[in-house]
Structures are given as structure tokens and as C-alpha cells.
Amino acid sequence: MLKETHLYREIHQQPGILARLLVDAQPAVTGLAEEVKRRQIRHVVIAARGTSDNAGRYAQYLLGAQNRLVVTLSTPSLFTLYHQPPDLSGTLVLGISQSGQSPDIVAVLAEGRRQGALTAAITNIPASPLAAQADFVVDLQAGEERSVAATKTYTAQLAAIAMLSSTLSGDPALAAALTQIPQAVEEILHTTSLEGIVQRFRYMRTCVVIGRGYNYATAFELALKMKELTYTFAEPYSSADFLHGPLALVEHGFPAFVIAPSGAVLPEIRRFIQTLASRNAEVVVFSDDADTLAMGEVSVPLPAGIPEWLSPITAIVPGQLFAMHLAYIRRYHPDRPRGLQKVTETR
């Protein structure tokens, strides 16, 4: 039974985890934000892999837009294989990892500490090697994640990043907006019905997932869930990058999942959907905007009233459900993707 899988349960634990995180993680986030300001830090270097790296992508846009920080997704091989790390002095080195175990991610933080940079970890395991290298630890408190495919720790990581950004900005309107997220995720879980829709995609072997700006992260994370859970060859793209070459892939019926919430990016995304539609692609639209939903061959509604900067936390949830249901009708076990273990250790 699908409802008895860890994946199903963990997806449905998300509203409670997010509500608790917004309260319990605030002291650690505030401490980190104050130290960032005290040191007048302007550059952030993020170390992460897999799902956590997608949370890092969100941080790259959000901390840039709301706090003018230049955010770099780090290159761990410079630390672990070449032993020629860059100069991290004056930066915040931020590790994001569910397990806090992967040696390459730990190595980036350890080098940051050695160079005197400010270090922080966002992790579900505060007793992990990663946390041991961090001046500040944001504990996700999401409970053990037993499904191999990460869901609840991803949305918790996004929320922790949103808390950090809103705290750094000092804008109480941003903090207030965050409080509506647990309820919005709850609403998605109650109202989204994808069991029927996924049948259409039973034999889909390849697809692209498109997002831009804040939801570039959502495109990467939905593509990763599709790969891990359904073995679909799903490649993520920003709408702009896709036009610079990969557009050649599009033939009649080519499936493209497009993350299209309301906001600054939407007009650009709508033009992109038109480009795909004019080439007879099969466009699956995730949006809260009725006109945009109507542009898709298939449409997946998102909750209304969520500001764009927070939409990645809600927009991934129907994507998690989509991948879960598609895996289930393909008779794959949602908790145990072939060839994977929960903790991946890379160097």
C-alpha cells in the first residue's frame, strides 16, 4: 500500500515539520545572521550534493535578491582531489546536507574554518561531522528520513534558507509571509489529486523540467525525484539556458514540465511555454495563475497567494506527489530506488 511507505508518510509530515522549524530554528538563524552582519560578509560559498545542492540553488537566488550577497556553489574537487582550495577568507561557508556525512562537503567546511571563514551547517543530524565543522548549526529537526528520496528535509532546508534571508533583511513583512507556508503545504496535500494524471505519463522515458529564478531549484529537484523514483530521464533547465541549444531536442509530443508560479519571472516563462507549444511539445504547467494553467496540455494547480520568493517551498510538493504516484503505477518501490543508499559518501 502506497500510504504505508516511508515516502508517503514523509511527504505528509512536511506541514508539521515546517511549522516547528519556523519557531525552533529561529535562535540559530538569528545568531548566524548577526554574525554575517557583524563581519560585513558579502560572499557565500555553499557546499552541497544532490537534493541539498538544489536547496543551495535556491539560496543563490534568494540571498542575492534579498540581501545582495554573491553566492557561489562550491567545487569540492578543488578541496578534496586537487588540494588547491580557493581563498575563502571573509566569506560565509555554508554546508547543506541531510546526513552531514559526505566527506567532500565536510572538507569544504573544514577548509573554510582553517582559513578563518565563518562556517555554518544546515543539517538534519546535529551530531554529524559537518556540524562539527560549523560555527552555527541550523538543526532541521525533521525526524529520521527513511525514504532514500529526500522530501521533508528538502522543504525544511528551503525554509531554513528563507528564514536566514528574511532575518538578514530585517524586513518583518518577509518573516510574516513565511508563517503562511505550513498551511499552504497542508492545503496542497489535501487538495492535489494526481493519481489520474500520472497514467498519461506511464510510458514517458525522457522529459525536461523548466524553471527560472527562485524556481530554478524546483526544476532541479523535480527532475531529481523523477530520476530517483521513476527512472525517467528528466533533465532540468532554466528557460533561458534551454533556448541556447537544447531546444533542438523538442519534437512533436516532447514532454516539458514547467514551474510557473506568479511573479517577476512569469511573463518570461509564459513566452517560453508559447515557444514550446508552437513546436507541438506536451507542456505540463505547475502554476497558481489560471491563464497560465490553461496554456498547458496538463495543468497542476499551486496554492494562490504565495509570494514568488517562497513559492519553491510549495511548488515542489505537487512534484513530490507526481513522482511518487508515477513510481507506484510503474510498480517501483518508492522507498528503495535501485542502486541507491540513503547516505552517499563522495570525495
Place this chain on the structure above:
Amino acid sequence: MLKETHLYREIHQQPGILARLLVDAQPAVTGLAEEVKRRQIRHVVIAARGTSDNAGRYAQYLLGAQNRLVVTLSTPSLFTLYHQPPDLSGTLVLGISQSGQSPDIVAVLAEGRRQGALTAAITNIPASPLAAQADFVVDLQAGEERSVAATKTYTAQLAAIAMLSSTLSGDPALAAALTQIPQAVEEILHTTSLEGIVQRFRYMRTCVVIGRGYNYATAFELALKMKELTYTFAEPYSSADFLHGPLALVEHGFPAFVIAPSGAVLPEIRRFIQTLASRNAEVVVFSDDADTLAMGEVSVPLPAGIPEWLSPITAIVPGQLFAMHLAYIRRYHPDRPRGLQKVTETR
């Protein structure tokens, strides 16, 4: 006839273009390097799309390893759609673009200039809008690129970046190593024979392309050529990222192209090939190392004696030839990928 296509000609022009670039671009590169040192710049922000973005990936590793610079691949939407650019003061903002035309890339440099950052452009069109925003322009002088799929401008971009890195380092051994590159590319063009090998891949619909460190860029660029020219669904990965989830895709006969030149990354890449082989993947190895070549079901030799930091310039050339020949036997026109134009303008 394949030999009469622009793509074939432009691939074969590369040795001459590289030899000229190493001489003619040195004054501009030296001027830029001196200004980077004078301003004590420690952070670089790169703006690029498509093939040029892959050259940016190379710069991220090379400038990090050889000059301790923290290099960020920029997020143009923060500039063009959100109108909330990060704080670029004290950085080098580097635009890389064949045409120098795409408005989003120009916008990043213009904002850098407005904020007082040092700006530079690596472009094939020194009269372009991008060059107009740059304090220093490195002119690739590659001649008009008429094939839609970029080849000669990509290797020229890599060489320009290698020149910048070696000049910044002040190490004459690095500059000396660079001078052997044109001859090495010439050797590849004379000795590589892929017409027979590509038949095996005639019906391949999907694949992954793996590289790490300096050759992470090569994985992205080979995957992009495969998409543009052969419409193969080719996704690039670092070997480490691939283990964090996408490994679930691997089934018997799954095609994986692995860029595996000698150097610091090779032991890790060899372990990765073993992981793939133990799952009965079809591994295609690009290497100069005989033992590593022997690990592949199919092997593509690279020239011996090229240091790892320069291997991306040579390693992509057999990849260009592979994509060209595969496109040709599939009866696609190498010069005119469907749905693409030479200059893509995104915002």
C-alpha cells in the same frame, strides 16, 4: 558531403586559431591580469549561456586551483527579471559570449560597470554590445562561426581562460605548457577515427556524460553537442553528483561517456567507471591512459603528455568529432540543428 559542412571546416580550423590566439591575445590578457592584481580582486562573477557557460565552468575550476579565486557563475535573472542584482563591488565581472549579443549577459556586465567592478569580455565579436561594457576585451579572432553548434569558439574561449590563469599565476612553466596545445589538437584531428565507432550508437536515445574537476566543463560541452547535433538526450554530471541520486537510472546497457584524462581526478574517475561496470553499463572512455581506456566497452584515445589543467581543450575535440559523425549517419544536417539560430537572445 560532410567535409563541405561549416561544422567540419570549423572543427578543423581549431589548431590555427589556437596558435594565433596564444600570440595575439596576450596583450589584452596581460592588461586584464595586471588590473586584477592591482585591485587585489579575489572574486570573479561570470556571465555566459550555452557553450560559453561551459567555458565558464572551466574558469571556475582553473582560476580557483591556480589563483585561489572564488568564481561564481552568475544568475542573470537577478539582473534582468528581478532587478535585484547582488553587490559586485570589488569583483571581476567576466562575460563570455561568441556573439556578445545576448541581452541578459550584456546586462550583467553593464550592472558590474555601474557598480564600479572591473569588467572584461571574452568574445569573437569585439564590436558587440558585450564588448562595449567591458574594460578589457579578449578578441578570440576565430573568424565567423557559421555552424550553429559552436566548436572553434569554445576551444578558443578555453585557451583564453587558460592564458588568463597562467598570466595571473606568473608561472612561466604554465605558459610554456600552453604552447603545445595547437599541435596536440592537430594530432587529434589527424589520428582520431570515429566513423566506425559511431555506428554502434546510431539508435542511442539517452546517455550521460561524466567529468569532474577541470573536465566537468567537457562533460557539459559534449552533452550539449550531442543534444544540438544528434538530438540525443545527453545529460552531463560530475561523477560525485551522479552518485547522489541519478545512479538509479543505470540499467543493463546504459550508455555513459566518461572523460578520464590523467591527473588528480583520474583515480576517482576509475572507481566511478568500476561502479558503472558492475551495473553492466556501457561505458565509453575518453582517456590518454592505456589502463583506463581498457576499462571501457568503447575507448576514445586522447593525446599523451597534456597536463590535466589543459586537457579540456584537447578532450572536447574527439567529442566534437563524435557528435558530428553521429549526426551525419543519422542524416541530420550538422550545420542547421532544428529549431536553433546562431545567435540566441535571452533576457
